[in-house]
Amino acid sequence: MGSLGNSNVEENAAGSTSSPAAFNINRIAIVAEGFSSSQIDIYEQQADVGGVWNYSAVTSGPSRVPQTDAHAALEIPIYPEEPVAEEKDEYADYVFDSDEEASTAPGSGACSLPPLSRKEKKPPIFPSPMYEDLHTNIPHTLMRYSDLGFTTDGKGKGTHDGCEIFPSRQVVQEYILQYARDVRHLVRFSTQVTDVSLQTPLSNAPNAISGEESKVRDKWTVGSTDLLTDVSRTESYDAVVVASGHYSTPYIPSVPEISTFATEHPGVISHSKTYRIASAFAGKRVVIVGSASSGLDIASQISAVCASPLIISARSPIADDMSEHLGVGDKVRVVGQIERFLVKEKGIEVRPAPTSSSANSKGGENTERILDVDAIVFCTGYLYSFPFISTSSLPPSTPPLITDGRRVHGLARHFIHTYHPTLVFPGLPIKIIPFPLAEAQAAVFSRLWSNRLPVPSHEELQRWEREDEEGKGFEGSRVPGEGKSFHVFPKGGDARYINALHDWALRADQNGGGKGKEPPFWGDEELWQRSIYAEAKMQFEKTGRKAKTLRELGFEHE
Template structure:
């Protein structure tokens, strides 16, 4: 299937009103073509994953290897006055978020922001509260499209005369009533931080039964105090693992054990409080050892008080369970996609936000620009054979597992820029700052942004060294990272585009 005829798509459903869903709605609206845009959000407000739940609820299977979990049940709580979408004082639907109390972005605000809304006058690495407020403000102009506290329970494709019709079943969580609405296209923007991934390791199940509650996942971490004076092992050294380790180490016994299978680019410095250890190869029998594990180097560690897995999440879409073949049979990646976006067999189904290790907000904009222009008929998809070839080639280079959607720098910027270039080939005049033309304007990353992206692990390390003083740091220059100085030293001129 090549490009979609513009008359084919007029009614669009968006699942999720987090950052990806909001951006999708804005770009669709800007095309000034679609008759109906419905956004479904199971929470009571904007923000998606950035909504904080003070205490986690529910349990996690140990191990947790099955991505095919049922839809989550809401937790009913009194509304937060700052939450948008809340129009009364009745309890509102909330869902467990992986946000923790003192979380800060690991991306500086220079590149964390949306292209059309500033974020600079804040702490250099913004707090979760700042980002949530920012996202709520950014979403105000699409609020009329959103069905809050409405959970999508099933999405089914019905082919009619070679055209796909999507039937979306939703549940009003306040009344428990169901609705069924038909659409020409569906955007899935539900995020991928709902179903934790905890790998199966020899002896884990028996160990967990003997020491219930000692093994947990970063989704249920909120604050360091429960780990006071405890011997702690953290598994995983990506963004959440390294940040949580630095927090827990302020109260735990030293050294804190950090287990991983590779070196982290987020820990470019030696931390005296931690000891790097290999992967866990075995949880040792409680009958022979006391709270012990064996590592891949055959070393045994005993008397462990807590093990926290910061090992990521499964891709999970319980509302798409009727699709055949399944889009994510193992939860490691989403299959049958072109450019991490379009479902190749049915390009009227699209995804926003699947790649990881990206700069999220701007990447979502580039993905949304392509989707909106393809569905508006201003931009063509390549022939179906080329789309399948793209996926096959990526599997050859990255494998068919979790690495498929991982875009480490500079791949993340290159991916964004390739989408912007593709979107720029759309027919007709694309909107500009004065509102002329159709569609929202987007641009590639500039040289300063590339420079910043390549350095922000080091920038974050300098920021963290400030301790509580970091809260007053608003710019990279205060930490000794000055792009203009660097450019002069390199003998460069202008602000060239990459």
């Protein structure tokens, strides 16, 4: 890796007040748009595209319990087992012309021919959180990218003749495969990024020889390993897009006695990342921890086969319509947060069920003991983690990207690194519609990097970051602070954010470069769909998951 010891790094990162430099980008790792002469490499550790939608029945080993460390190691690939084939003597039926020929045949030990190249391994698997029976909780008419629909329109730009309005995981994966066709040749599959480090610092000095304008000359080294051949390599780039998502490192909170419980009762505690199918919990006494969308969906599936009642440990009240759908009071029971684990009794001590007035109250004497539990599934989300970016990857003056894993630090507008804007992190916000949001972010940083939009100064980027932290960013007003709420957008926040990025991108200079791909913009129809989709998903579940339009579910935009 390149040296990070240049004394100008910290000086420049600390806040130069000189005019913003132009970007000097020709080689990009991951993804970009509008660079006709650039080399773009996309690294993907899975064997195909899809990210979290790339389903595999295989699950990873047991998580650490508790799991609160965001500084995780690289994921360990799981290689499919191959049947052991009997070795065949290729010369068993061959008649040699002489003893000399026989003694120099391959396999004889005296062969002068080069050995056969080692065969590649089977593509490894990195288990994602995707489970078998999953439908999106977003209508595909809102979830789609701007230039490709899930269903065919009048121009035929769709992946399916028809599909459910809340499509299955299989349909979403097929959609992503179709969308990736134009860039598939850029992807290095089964290749794990092991290191991303700044090689050459930011430079605002003009080129005295050629008279060129001041340029950003960041250089990044990207280390990777081909998981089929075990060949490692290091390459240099002008910019890096970290689009690795945030569903890799599970979060299992530290609760009194949880570690001892996990040791004494191995396999009882798991995380939703390893959940695949409800039948694995048939007849068992099950506790689901967490009442967000995934927790409630998994609870709905498991409650149909487990011993009644299934227990949901929730921090806040569950909406009435969802409670009715789950069968709360019959096959499902809601309790409060877990106070502690009961090791000898193989159980838990819980607070009373939350109400609107008690959701944030602390535990007291009024607790309940639930004993002889067979399975406890934590649906408690994930931590932000970038195991390929270490503390030495960036200059010492640069704030650490990750501390407790609740947010990513040092970013403006939730995706542009404030000290090194040649490093971006699309797709970090939560409670949003991910595909169009990431598309809008890409439209902005690609236009910035091609110098079609004015390059923001370091001071401006820091001001944007402060606005985001104060709850005054593109997404609209929200609870400010450093905690879990930082990347959690308020209701309707993704609509405001996407439209603000759209307007920003369209201010790009079109001289010589054309208009470029227009990012998504949400008008009245999209805003209406965003406001009713949760209610529509509930109706979709109640009516058997067959409806192909919102109208079939009783929703129509007037």
